[in-house]
Amino acid sequence: xxxxxxxxxxxxxxxxxxxxxxxxxxxxxxxxxxxxxxxxxxxxxxxxxxxxxxxxxxxxxxxxxxxxxxxxxxxxxxxxxxxxxxxxxxxxxxxxxxxxxxxxxxxxxxxxxxxxxx
Amino acid sequence: xxxxxxxxxxxxxxxxxxxxxxxxxxxxxxxxxxxxxxxxxxxxxxxxxxxxxxxxxxxxxxxxxxxxxxxxxxxxxxxxxxxxxxxxxxxxxxxxxxxxxxxxx
Numbered sequence: 001x002x003x004x005x006x007x008x009x010x011x012x013x014x015x016x017x018x019x020x021x022x023x024x025x026x027x028x029x030x031x032x033x034x035x036x037x038x039x040x041x042x043x044x045x046x047x048x049x050x051x052x053x054x055x056x057x058x059x060x061x062x063x064x065x066x067x068x069x070x071x072x073x074x075x076x077x078x079x080x081x082x083x084x085x086x087x088x089x090x091x092x093x094x095x096x097x098x099x100x101x102x103x104x105x106x107x108x109x110x111x112x113x114x115x116x117x118x
Numbered sequence: 119x120x121x122x123x124x125x126x127x128x129x130x131x132x133x134x135x136x137x138x139x140x141x142x143x144x145x146x147x148x149x150x151x152x153x154x155x156x157x158x159x160x161x162x163x164x165x166x167x168x169x170x171x172x173x174x175x176x177x178x179x180x181x182x183x184x185x186x187x188x189x190x191x192x193x194x195x196x197x198x199x200x201x202x203x204x205x206x207x208x209x210x211x212x213x214x215x216x217x218x219x220x221x222x223x
Contacts, residue, residue, distance in 0.1 A: 045216040060213055094161055102209045104152035108161035
């Protein structure tokens, strides 16, 4: 059974770059679509973007200028970089799998809280 | 972007109640809609996809339906484990979007 686990710094300074990693176990990362989704404290869910086969990416238009998602197939990991962060980027960040580019998400990682503060 | 709305935002219910949550899309999404359950401190878990298909392992008291751009999640008899927040998500467009959530307490 595939499992996902997010990791990365819990605190990032304003204007800096948020970098997270999601390690996938129990299955290959070279299949399926892999997304990042975030949830500000006490608020709803926002899809950030997905990657497929290291070559195909699609980002939320509202974040596209600041987001990069990549795959490291040798480590079975996906990564998220979000530049020029502000307090509005404070959220729990989840990685999740989908079977297609237009699909529901599952399974999800447990999520990791990232706080943007000086 | 396709906008998703949910009603109500909060729902007070008791064990054994029939609970109905509504989600509306700002444009046609066919049946490309999923429902998730989220409990505090945990990731969302899919309950229903393609508007009415129950995910494997989800209790049969959960069901989903569609009428045009209006979607409904029904819990036929609320159980203690069902107190949570429920989200809908459309996946008809290249930018999937979620509803704002309905908290069942």
